[in-house]
Amino acid sequence: MNKGPGGLEIKGFIETSFLDWDGKIVSTLYVAGCNFRCPFCHNAGLIERPHEYETIPLERIENYLLAHKDFIDGICLTGGEPCLHKGRGLFEFMKRVKDKGFEIKLDSNGTDPECLKTALDQKLADYFAMDIKGPLDERYDGLSGVKTDLAGIKESVKTIRESGVPHEFRTTVLPTLLGEEEIAAIAGYLAGAEKFVLQQFAPDHAWDEKLRSVKPYEKPELERLARVARTHVPNVLIRGV
Ligand code: SF4
Known part of the structure; x- marks a missing residue:
């Protein structure tokens, strides 16, 4: 088994990405597993059947970074849910990457x-991107696919918003469950955040097969929702259209 220290399982490694961190060139690392089951997720295999994917040796990743230090700014740790690996070498790996001079x-x-909070206290993160699946009420579970501890989500929002670290909150705009009222509710909750991103819903490969025939919003509709959100968070972007 090619596991890293403590069992941090990286299952996907995009060596060079221009898309995963605005303005940066990064290597993107996908960890196994997630505690959500978002119906629009595209990574069901990584979450339900991680054993079917090779675990990338951390040495290979670190060697790649060092060999391309001239143009790689850092890494994007995504998944899956990276925090599920906090007891399995996540922070140790992040520290090693930081010590080599890369951003995370x-x-x-x-x-x-x-x-x-640990990532913040140990100065391991240079940017936080947190999903907000829907309004922070009973509607959340339908978008996360599980019974969600909203107190934890709220604490994370507060932690990131007050961190002083560059950040964004982002919502995948699933037309069947998110419209103007919901986007306004999310943005209202996020008031004071640095950036709020509306991500286009992509039906192909959605975890819930019923969603694969759902038509994403047209760009003008997303732009209208962005204008609604901007009444609460001035910096709202649309991604994926
Ligand atoms: S979209 Fe949802 S289920 Fe998929 S990795 Fe992200 S949080 Fe997990």
């Missing part, structure tokens, strides 16, 4: 505020 963007679904 940490993606998270926000279910583990303590994980984010």
